[in-house]
Amino acid sequence: MEILIDERTIAAQIKRSAAALSERYSGAPLLFVSVLKGAFIFMADYIRNVDIPCEAAFMAVSSYGDSTESSGDVKIRLDIDRDISQYHVVILEDITDTGRTLAKVVDMLRDRHPLSLEVISLLDKPGRRVNDFVPDEALFTIPDLFVVGYGLDYAEKFRNLPYIAVLTAQ
Numbered sequence: 001m002e003i004l005i006d007e008r009t010i011a012a013q014i015k016r017s018a019a020a021l022s023e024r025y026s027g028a029p030l031l032f033v034s035v036l037k038g039a040f041i042f043m044a045d046y047i048r049n050v051d052i053p054c055e056a057a058f059m060a061v062s063s064y065g066d067s068t069e070s071s072g073d074v075k076i077r078l079d080i081d082r083d084i085s086q087y088h089v090v091i092l093e094d095i096t097d098t099g100r101t102l103a104k105v106v107d108m109l110r111d112r113h114p115l116s117l118e119v120i121s122l123l124d125k126p127g128r129r130v131n132d133f134v135p136d137e138a139l140f141t142i143p144d145l146f147v148v149g150y151g152l153d154y155a156e157k158f159r160n161l162p163y164i165a166v167l168t169a170q
Helices: 007-024 040-048 100-110
Strands: 002-005 030-036 055-062 075-078 088-096 116-124 137-141 164-166
Touching (some): 007 116, 007 137, 030 040, 030 100, 040 088, 055 100, 088 100
Parallel strands (some): 030 088, 116 137
Antiparallel strands (some): 002 164, 055 075
């Protein structure tokens, strides 16, 4: 594996983004939504850098299975268990790839009428997009490579790497 984005670079971008978000939402009811499993490390580090009160919720969504290719069949495996209509909702996602998964999650959450809704993606891979979905903020834009680490996996492996690496052989 080749390291694409090291730990220090990830930490610096999270700190910068979280500081700007803290200013934007100061005094507002804020709910972060993590899309499991891939975004759990990103969310933990991100909310530790937010310096205003916030809450957290989780969704589990799948479209990859044990493959390196999205099936296009997006399944909601775990949904948020609360009314989000009185919150500014920020979805923290590990990677925006084809855009199918996030488009479905965003549509579903918008139908619940949050005060506002935005998506912050750790990684954006626009070369793979199959729709017009674009995250509100992407900490890093990457080429069309299959990456693992920092929560991202291949067949449930490599999530524990503290950096983003290119998976060269499966």
